[in-house]
Amino acid sequence: MKTQGNLAYPDAQSGSAAEPSAESPPALLPVAAVDARLVARVVDRLVAALGQSLPVSAAAAEKRPGSHPSLQPCRWDEVANAGDADASVAAIVLLLAAKHDAAQTALVDDIARRAKESPGTRVLLVGTFLRHFADARTIRDEAEVRRRLDGVPITFLRAGHLLGDGTRLACRLRSLSWLAPLVPRRISSTFLNESDLWAMVATEAAEAGTMRRASCRELTLLGRNRPWREVLGEHNPGGPLSAGLRGLATVLSFLLVGQLVALFVGPLRRWSSRLRSCWFDTLYPQSVTELLSLYNRYGYRDVKVVGYNTGVVHFGQTFPGRTVVSTIKTAGPPRIDGYRVKLDAGTLMRTTIDALRADDKELFVVPNYSYISMGTCFFVPVHGSGSEVTTVADTIERVLLYDPVEDRLVATSRSEEAFGRYLYNPASGALLLRLYVRAKEKSRYFVKQETLSATSGEAVLEVFADREPSNIEIRKSQAASETIDVYKYYDQGDGEGGGAGALEMPKDAIGRLWDRLEENPISSYLFHAMVRKFGYHVELFFTKEEFVRFWETHTELPISKIQLRYVKQDGMPHSPFGKHDCISADLFMRRKHSSVFQEYLRNNFSHVQSNVGKHSMLAG
Ligand SMILES: Cc1cc2nc3c(=O)[nH]c(=O)nc-3n(C[C@H](O)[C@H](O)[C@H](O)COP(=O)(O)OP(=O)(O)OC[C@H]3O[C@@H](n4cnc5c(N)ncnc54)[C@H](O)[C@@H]3O)c2cc1C
Structure with missing residues (x-):
């Protein structure tokens, strides 16, 4: 591990200089x-x-x-x-x-x-x-x-x-x-x-x-x-005049006057930097220098660094008191060197996939949704459908981080202890700046689908025991449904007679839809707003024993969608699957049912691990 005591800012901005004043300095300042x-x-x-x-x-x-x-x-x-x-x-x-x-x-x-x-x-x-x-x-x-x-x-x-x-x-x-x-x-x-x-x-x-x-x-x-x-409320000077005016303001608030003024003022922020500084909860720094200036040893507790910000925008996560700072605009293009890609943390997976495709290469793991920052993959287990490698993080070789607690840069690689100290550990407070990811030759994928009766948990585990496909996913449309859909993905050459059914990307039809929705600002806004308001999402990592118990007890729960994957143990200290293989259960339900589900979890699986990147209403 290499560390640096004084931070170097690789892309310091010089800015444009204004004309100097012609006045000569006074002897004594006024x-x-x-x-x-x-x-x-x-x-x-x-x-x-x-x-x-x-x-x-x-x-x-x-x-x-x-x-x-x-x-x-x-x-x-x-x-x-x-x-x-x-x-x-x-x-x-x-x-x-x-x-x-x-x-x-x-x-x-x-x-x-x-x-x-x-x-x-x-x-x-x-x-x-x-x-x-x-x-x-x-x-x-x-x-x-x-x-x-x-x-x-x-x-x-x-x-x-x-x-x-x-x-x-x-x-x-x-x-x-x-x-x-x-x-x-x-x-x-x-x-x-x-x-x-x-x-x-x-x-x-x-x-x-x-x-x-x-x-x-x-x-x-x-x-x-x-x-x-x-803040205004805390500065109440007291006295009858203030109380009277406050009463008037309360009456006007019932008439939604404040909301109407806000509706009018909100769009004006686009043209006024001062107005923007008075009304904001998210910042998009334009360079690594600016990002590091915002995330420093004095103020890091007041800042939540994110990638594309799906946690807030889609899952409705909140970080009370903290300003969300997205890395997405600080990224330069991916730099491909053989089968290794050097990436800024804010680089989109979409951009990375496109750059690799131009070179006839691809990532080992491609999730259904590619509007994810690559830096996020170091803190959140991001998995795909087609690969025998479980998560994107499994393919990260080296990283460059800023640790605000120790106020230093940390460069570390997978074999070192420090790598494990930060991997899947957002609580460390570290800011990821750069990562090096392994890539491979471009493949084509084939998928075989079959519908089985949703019998016991042991029977579901049997499905995952098939080692021939590169990956297996199981979906169940409703908790009470009596069947499961099994999708077996095969890398090129492994499948039987793929032919016309070959997939460029290991994604199913619904997976391909997510990116389409995000490409258009209107559909993106509506999609995220709907899910944020009405949806509740959680991904749990069960041990095999826990999974069997979950499968026995879940049919009464108000779950609208279950997606199961097999997750291999990675041995990393903060990984939710560090100590054993897991079954990942991706669960979606209507928000109004979330309290019933949380109650079920408290009573049956109080210590089960979850995915911080896919958790609705998570506050941190
Ligand atoms: C429609 C849809 C489909 C999806 N499909 C899949 C799928 O197929 N497979 C899958 O695995 N997931 C899937 N996801 C979930 C997605 O992978 C996660 O929500 C992921 O966290 C989103 O990435 P992001 O960059 O927006 O994360 P953000 O919400 O921006 O960040 C997540 C967390 O990562 C940390 N973080 C990010 N960048 C940094 C940094 N530079 N330094 C320090 N900390 C950082 C922070 O703790 C942050 O809270 C899907 C999500 C959606 C909305």
Whole structure:
């Protein structure tokens, strides 16, 4: 296993630089309320300078509510004129103004000069998280600051909406708190306690000297994702006026006024980055750098990394308080090298299949649905119909992960202990960045179907004992049905007389339908919305003994579809089939019946393993 202490960002974005201001730096910086956006009570352009021999303004420190005790705020003119150019400065912290102006240009130039005089000094730039919403001004201003600090190690620290006694947002929330009953719960954003921001700044500043020189780091601390309704409610100033207005808002909410306003405002987010930053629960970073800036050691608990996001969109999974961050837009094309494919975690299986097909190759395992990110296959058992290899993960040879708990990159291969520590273990918190997957020559498949009477569990196990097909699937349309449909898949050459019935992909007719539905945005929306609202899905991994018991007792259950597969033991510590072969039972029912089923599970199979990727209503 190889690890890296300092993170390298392989695709750091440079951004476009704006025209520099023509104004020359003033000797003394003007005292003005320049940073009212970040912290309302700051009356000066504060700079916290850490290191030795630097003056500290106690008065300025007192003006900085909620600041961290190890930060020493002082005015830049005091620092710049300290006259001790040789003093070693670990970090200079600059709160970026809401709008990059001439004063900030002068300050940044001065800081660049000071930092270059003291090699090793890192400049920490504290600003807004609007960049993640493609806010043009933020991107332009950051690029300008970055350009002016060229050659100086810098860290961008971006914050979600800041909450705290002195923040401007808190003042606004107090005056608008009465609106809380009107705001629909689905309108949410991220809120960060000011003290958490300063704790991050303090840690980054303290560790600045140990970081790689000349590197540019980017860290975002979003904070918890919470409904505005809840946050507004917490800022109720009390008093009769507020109570009266709140009563009025409650009456208006019964008339659905809030819902109607939300219906109108929602689509406007498309055109306004600021509106998007006020109403979101999912982010789609555009690069690995941006993904890593969002998923870092300070804020990873507030983020849920996903792939194509089927868990939320199709199965209705929820992650309260966390912002869902999808990897899907960070992916580059698959890189095929012989029988091995190098993939970014966000690469779609669909894209991978197409790239391999152009090379007359294919994956060992092809599921019915190919709108799945390849990175997901490391955490979720994804299986297909035609292959004797059980899951996609069985064909993953190497991975590159970021472990936020240890704050380091981990490169590990299948034979190493670390690989097993992360495989099928979303609870590890690791973010998968890259994977190497085995591929094979393209095959054609043949399927033979037969209908049998659904007798005992032992008889079903007998069907799976047939070793001639490459894979066997069993379907039962209703729990009470008296027959089962058996599908036996044969790789090319194994089947008898496949001829015209040969399949390009080892999928049945219904499997081919799923991809078609996803290709069209309207059918995709309707399909997922229907299943999310009315369906309940779970995949259970039974031992053979458990399966026989399940088969004896399941016929009374309100299950609409059962699909069975044989899953081979893989010996991995977090695998649901690590210790023994299993029968996977993929079960679908109407959502209204889910409580009956859950009750049945609690009473009969309280410890049965399930598939986290295919579980409706899973919350984590
Ligand atoms: C119509 C349909 C048909 C299906 N058919 C099959 C089938 O034939 N066989 C089968 O096995 N499954 C099938 N599935 C289930 C599917 O494989 C799972 O739902 C899978 O999880 C979807 O992939 P995703 O990328 O959208 O997952 P997501 O919901 O995006 O992610 C699942 C989990 O993976 C983890 N994760 C993903 N990427 C990363 C990363 N980079 N770093 C850290 N953690 C990560 C997270 O914990 C996340 O919660 C089907 C689903 C549908 C909707």
